Amino acid sequence: MQLLPLQTLSPRLARRGIDVLPGVVLTATIAVASTGIGTLVPVLGSAVPAIIIGVVLSLLRGRMLRHREPDAADAPAGRWVRFDASLQPGITYSSKFLLQLAVVVLGAQLSLMSILQVGLESLPVMLSTLAVCLVAAWWLGKVMRIEGKLTTLIGVGTGICGASAIAAAAPVIGAVGAQITYAVSTIFLFNILAVVLFPLLGHALNLDPHTFGLLAGTAVNDTSSVVAAASVYSTAALGFAVVVKLVRTLMIIPISIGLSVIEARKDAAGQPLTGRRIAKLVPWFLIGFVIVAIVNSTGVIPEGPRNFLVHASVFLIAMALAGIGLSTDIPALRRAGLRPLALGAILWILVTATALATIAITAGLRG
Structure with missing residues (x-):
């Protein structure tokens, strides 16, 4: 009897694969399209087009269902509803598991040597x-009376690394699709502004390429926007800016663990947080992220497979955000209003000002 779960494992996995396949195919198709858009317009990347396409399809799907409710005399509507329901398991799988898997694969971008340097x-x-x-x-x-989980996502997205940090924090705090969509869209808006304004700011302050690379790597969020801003400023600033940005990604680990502890304290009804309980709170995908980064540091992963993993992480994030877009509660976005956007603007300005001030202070200390 004890072997029964093992004996039924393969059939259960097969059924699960069949269940999620239609929705996964849909999110993968959206990810392919968004990757093409990101290739044509590099500053967009693939994450934002993926979530936008998902939201648009969600709106269209909602309208079709409202206008074609199932009816005994309306077979096409019934077929549409059944088809729509068949997509949901794969959409949920993409927006949750593939989102976490993408964080694991992100570790292939880092090495201990670059971190130390x-x-x-x-x-x-x-x-x-x-x-x-x-x-x-x-x-x-x-103060602005913004929903707590949305505030957290905008905060970690602005403070760490945009969509990647949001992807890591969302499952930890149990954020819903509308919150993730709003946070990603907010971060993207200020990334676009940074691409335009940061080179002008750097020239106005007469920053050398190395200093500008440090500023861009710490105050601009998504990698595509860091690359765009640094390359506009100078080729010499580009390499350092990207490495700083990748090292900044490591901040995902302590912040996500901290969020796990906070969430556990909310749910623990006063139970003490022992070391064993805290260890259990560490999300599996963060452990995977660290393991992949350590393995990459050893140099055992050849350049070809490593580049594949880097691109795979970007594609998986696009698939996950497509799933989130397809699941987005549009009325919830409308109810959020403009206050979260104002929060993102204030945080972006504070991060930029703090980066400039800290660079000036540390340069003065070294001098």
């Missing part, structure tokens, strides 16, 4: 901007 110089700037951003997000979210 860049960490000492960039750590004061990264820690100061992150601290200011998270504290300001917590306080402003309460």
Whole structure:
């Protein structure tokens, strides 16, 4: 009898694969289209087009269902509803499991050597901007009466690394599709502004390429926008900016663990958080992220497979965000209003100002 679960494992996996296949095919198709858009317009990347396409299809699907409710005399409507229901398991699978898997594969972008080389110089700037951003997000979210989970997503997205940080934090705090969509869209808006304004700011302040790379890597969020802003400024700034940005991704780990502890305390009804309980709170995908980064640091992953993993992480995030877009509660987005957008603007300005101030202070100390 004890072997029964093992004996039925393969059939259960097969049934699960059949259940999720239609929705996964849909999210993969959207990811292919968004990747093409991102290739044509690099500053967009693939994440934002994926979530936008998903939201548009969600709106269209909702209208078709409202106008074609199932009826005994209306067979096409019944077929549409059944087809729609068949998509949902794969959409949910993409927006949850593939989102977590994407975080694991992100570790292939990092190595311990690059972390050590860049960490000492960039750590004061990264820690100061992150601290200011998270504290300001917590306080402003309460003052502006913004829903807590949306505040958290905008805070970690602005303070760490945009869509990747939102992808890591969302399952930890149990964020819903509308919150994730709004947060990603908010971060994207200020990334676009950064591509235009940061090079102008750098030239106005007469920053050398190395200093501008540090600023862009810590104050611009998504990698595509960091690349765009740094390449506009100078080729010399590009390499350092990207490495700083990738090292900044590591902040996902302590922040996600901290969020796990906070969520557990909310649900624990006063039970003490022992070391064993805290260890259980660490999400599996963060452990996978660290393991992949450590393996990549050893150099055992050849350049070809490593580049494949890097591109795979971007594609998986696009699939996941497509699933989130397809599941988005549009009325919830409307109810959120403009206050979360204002929060994102304030946090973006604070992070930029803190980065510049910390760079100036640390440069003065070194001088």
